[in-house]
Amino acid sequence: MARRNPPSNSLEAYWMPFTANRQFKADPRLLVSADGVHYTSHDGRRILDGTAGLWCVNAGHSRPQIAEAIAAQARELDYAPAFQMGHPKVFELANRLVNYVPAGLDHVFFTNSGSESVDTALKIALAYHRARGDAARTRLIGRERAYHGVNFGGLSVSGIAASRKQYTPLLPGVDHIRHTHDLAKNAFARFQPEHGAELADDLERLVALHDASTIAAVIVEPMAGSTGVLVPPKGYLERLRAICDRHGILLIFDEVITGFGRLGAPFAAERFGVTPDMITAAKGITNGTVPMGAVFVRKEIHDAFMTGPEHVPEFAHGYTYSGHPVAVAAALATLDIYDDEGLLTRAKELENDWADALHSLKGLPNIVDIRNFGLVGAIELAPRAGEPGKRAFEAFLAAYERGLLIRVTGEIIALSPPLIVEKNQIGEIRDHLRTVLSALS
Numbered sequence: 001m002a003r004r005n006p007p008s009n010s011l012e013a014y015w016m017p018f019t020a021n022r023q024f025k026a027d028p029r030l031l032v033s034a035d036g037v038h039y040t041s042h043d044g045r046r047i048l049d050g051t052a053g054l055w056c057v058n059a060g061h062s063r064p065q066i067a068e069a070i071a072a073q074a075r076e077l078d079y080a081p082a083f084q085m086g087h088p089k090v091f092e093l094a095n096r097l098v099n100y101v102p103a104g105l106d107h108v109f110f111t112n113s114g115s116e117s118v119d120t121a122l123k124i125a126l127a128y129h130r131a132r133g134d135a136a137r138t139r140l141i142g143r144e145r146a147y148h149g150v151n152f153g154g155l156s157v158s159g160i161a162a163s164r165k166q167y168t169p170l171l172p173g174v175d176h177i178r179h180t181h182d183l184a185k186n187a188f189a190r191f192q193p194e195h196g197a198e199l200a201d202d203l204e205r206l207v208a209l210h211d212a213s214t215i216a217a218v219i220v221e222p223m224a225g226s227t228g229v230l231v232p233p234k235g236y237l238e239r240l241r242a243i244c245d246r247h248g249i250l251l252i253f254d255e256v257i258t259g260f261g262r263l264g265a266p267f268a269a270e271r272f273g274v275t276p277d278m279i280t281a282a283k284g285i286t287n288g289t290v291p292m293g294a295v296f297v298r299k300e301i302h303d304a305f306m307t308g309p310e311h312v313p314e315f316a317h318g319y320t321y322s323g324h325p326v327a328v329a330a331a332l333a334t335l336d337i338y339d340d341e342g343l344l345t346r347a348k349e350l351e352n353d354w355a356d357a358l359h360s361l362k363g364l365p366n367i368v369d370i371r372n373f374g375l376v377g378a379i380e381l382a383p384r385a386g387e388p389g390k391r392a393f394e395a396f397l398a399a400y401e402r403g404l405l406i407r408v409t410g411e412i413i414a415l416s417p418p419l420i421v422e423k424n425q426i427g428e429i430r431d432h433l434r435t436v437l438s439a440l441s
């Protein structure tokens with residue numbers, strides 16, 4: 001068979017994820033190096049990273065300490081089988097990690113991504129109820145507009161139509177509570193919106209419809225990120241917790257974005273004072289350097305599995321790369337940096353300056369909302385008639401041209417700089433946005 005040899009710099013062979021491939025390949029945006037809060041583009045420009053990569057590079061880019069830990073680990077122990085075998089550092093990491101989540105969540109299961117963490121948590125929920133003789137609890141509840149990754153379980157409980165519609169019918173026995181986005185009442189809210197705690201009661205509607213005895217778990221992002229930053233209304237998460245308690249339903253917080261300091265505390269559960277039964281994490285766990293995810297599980301849930309013959313795995317689940325030594329080394333080095341530099345609470349120190357910077361853009365054309373929490377922000381634009389998402393996409397391209405990386409989802413600009421960002425750089429982000437948004441038709 002004749003071999004085609006595309007030039008090594010051809011963009012054709014790579015089918016890019018969640019990317020407008022044709023647009024990208026016509027006008028590529030390649031990043032070739034990074035340090036601190038900056039990327040360098042292939043055309044030699046410094047790009048201020050307003051998104052911490054994809055919400056994951058919390059300690060800033062190319063940290064030597066992490067790079068060295070990764071290299072040393074690859075030389076010392078490149079891989080150890082994850083099933084029926086272990087290596088010392090993965091136990092060390094688990095013991096360390098449980099200190100960052102609320103008390104009681106004292107077991108960790110390792111995965112390689114946020115999507116895998118979500119599917120793992122959903123499987124734990126189903127298997128937990130079954131282990132307790134409550135096998136009728138099979139229903140999983142998500143929330144409209146949620147993003148829980150792209151695997152079938154997570155996608156089924158997600159609520160973003162654009163990422164679901166090509167794959168229906170997805171998992172059976174899934175339902176969704178209403179989302180909390182209410183611009184009529186909460187537009188331009190600083191921090192948590194005042195209105196909407198009662199939207200948690202939508203779970204009672206599903207309990208009445210399906211009966212609690214059929215519901216295994218509810219999963220929510222404590223602050224929805226990828227759908228465009230939806231900050232939980234005051235009292236909402238507390239109310240959701242109370243309803244779950246009333247009906248024996250497990251509450252899972254998907255903290256793939258909010259974990260590791262994004263909201264000013266190690267995890268959002270702590271920041272909002274609500275403890276779920278499981279927490280999913282990924283992204284910031286290794287500062288984005290090596291794929292890794294984790295599921296934190298309450299002791300009672302873990303212990304319910306510890307029955308049956310002792311030579312048989314209690315939970316028939318895991319990945320070849322669960323607790324991969326190189327990812328573990330990266331995570332340990334990352335935690336050292338978070339601790340040494342106080343990064344997991346830094347967003348709290350900066351969040352008022354951050355809020356001031358973003359809300360100063362109010363009044364520019366087309367902006368229908370600005371919202372913020374921790375070091376996360378969103379600017380929602382009015383859609384242009386007949387061209388959904390186009391205005392925000394143009395903002396993304398224009399910002400990149402000016403030297404600022406932002407992220408857009410639908411009509412919403414989402415911002416989440418690395419947690420090492422300095423106040424003057426927050427000012428730079430604001431100024432770039434002002435210029436870009438002022439010029440947008």
Ligand SMILES: Cc1ncc(COP(=O)(O)O)c(C=O)c1O
Nearest residue numbers: 113114115147148149254256257
């Ligand atoms: C809340 C949430 N859950 C799950 C995921 C999926 O993570 P991954 O892309 O690592 O599979 C994401 C990704 O952004 C996320 O924001």
